[in-house]
Amino acid sequence: MFADLGKYGLVGVLAALLHAFILLALSGLGFYLPLANLLALLSASIWSFVAHSRFSFKKQTGGRLFPRPWLALQLIVNVVLSILLPIALGAFARSLAATVLLVLTPTVVNYLVWNSAARHTARLHSLPKPDFVLPVRFHADDLGLAKFVNEAIFELFDRHQLDSASLMVSAPALEHALAGWRRRPQMELALHLVLTEGPPTAPVHLIPDLVDGKGNLCLGFGFLLMASVMPLSRSRRLFQQIGIEIQAQISKYKQLTGRTSFSLDGHQHVHLLPIVWRQLLRLPPSMRPTWIRTINEPWPPGLAYKFWLSALGHGGVVKSLVLKYLNSVITPVLATEQISTNGSFSGVLFTGRMAGAPLAACLKKLRQVSVSSASTPSLLLVHPAFIDGDRPSNLEVIDPSYHLSRRFYASPWRQREFESLACLIRK
Template structure:
């Protein structure tokens, strides 16, 4: 595994280095045709170094930097070292300008020096991130959906292996689950798990529940949007009212079953209700791609639809986050649990937790969330009868118990 990662990094470094060298060579030859080479070479380096500065931070050493730029001091150091070398080399190398070997030495000597500088910069970035990186919050959805789900979530909460949970107020065991949570973790408020895609229907909302795709389509079709908008508002208001009755909480921290809160028509309704209903936080799903995973995990992500789901939700989160910021509603920095939904065990769990820890939070955001769906065996038995058909299939999987065991086995993360 180490050899493969070293080889992958060498390829990435080579790709960035060759790109920067090509830029260097093109600028060098272009400027030296009209001016002295000793001036053309430093200018060419300055242009190419910007490509290297960004490319190595965002690609080559992304594990250490988390996809962020190096500190500017490293760029200044690179400039100082390389400008001196680039200015002196043309004077020290024998032969006339334009010889291929001479040009190669002019171009690739800075590349070798940069390898040393960027390696040190990457180590510095990794160290700084570890010093300031908080652990992600471990969160569980679907509390109140069924007693077997509650059993696993409350067990983890009692072991301090869980930081939060979302209450599905239309679930069969919502009232009992809410009481049990408040006894176990009275200082940690529950989140409202808004459910619009499953569950019991009501006469005043004939078009609900509706699938994620149907609501996404309604967001794009004006006539359909007008028809569904008022029903969405009624359904959301009913769930907020029931949530307050069960929990006694005034402020609402909200997420969504199947991430429905990010669908534009639903988000618009939530933003409309937010001032009167004290909605202060809405979950988004900006999930960094994990590194160091075996190929089999990526094959599973493609086969299960996790990668497609990840792409859709990245677009919806990118659209939602500035809207939330404009109206003063908080959201989480990053998120883990879309790409490998329902498979947060083993390598995916460790890799995503590592990425979230490295990503930190970012200015203006709350701590990142790692989502799981633990449950005891038998959670699917009564769900079909209550209109939770998709959840019945999901909770029939033995991976629900595997996620429970995986979270129980994790070291304390507080």
């Protein structure tokens, strides 16, 4: 870990001096201190990214730049530090000692980040390229949400551009979805577990803590995440009601499809939350899924900065990091419980915008990633839909109880995802 520490120190000192110079200069000009610190940090970060790649860790990287996602990760960590540290220091923030602290804290953290980036780059370029193209399964979520979503999914399946979809068992266009699926028996289907919006499947009086005043599911991902880390004594009631709703959705799915064994994933990826998957593992064998989706998402190289900036702005990077951590918790549990899962995955970093260059880059990366022989093929997730100018807005067509999905599916990106996937060369 401490190899090339001298070179790192030299680059770090220069980055720290650059940070301090810009920070003091902007502060002297009257800039708001957190903003001045942020601008100084961004400048020092870009310098560090290039210098550490090509000088400090040249032995590991061969002079290549680190993959760009490492810059994004480093920026996220440092942006948080640059905002919180001045606030935490309060009245002492403009002292000399505080300036030293503002500079040195990110420097120490950055060493950990860049050292990890160097090792990742070395591994990336030492991996043997596969002699064959690894299989990738193309999958769409939200089947049943609306007819224009169903139609796009079925059209892509008919063009052999989609392999599977996830069914929402209480969604408004459920019957339309089932009719289309029954005409396509080769289409793989999974249960799309919904806990954050729309009407529940279980009777409302059995799950009062999961619904709002209108009787719709209303607990967001963040709330369920917080509930997952609470002591069971405080979350037991919620935990039990989640179990009731899960069993109701599984029972309905099996009844509708006639399947005795089934696969499962989650709307907004709620199935990765401990409070949810712990209930899944408590189910009797006849109700337990045989396959659960995991989010082991590699970051694709070679994309222009504008795509990464878009992923940052729309929350894809942060979402990916959170789900990566949750994924690292559930994956060994699934192996122990002998529940199958996919080898690798793409679709969170650029969620909602899997079109054009990001779609092609993610597919290329998935084809290069080695997967365990015990895993199913890697999975590429999309959310296609038709945008038709001759009918009402998609925002108006979707049931208002699906408040999280309404704006998502009103976006023109749904049509762009459909078009990109329709013309993509898979082989």
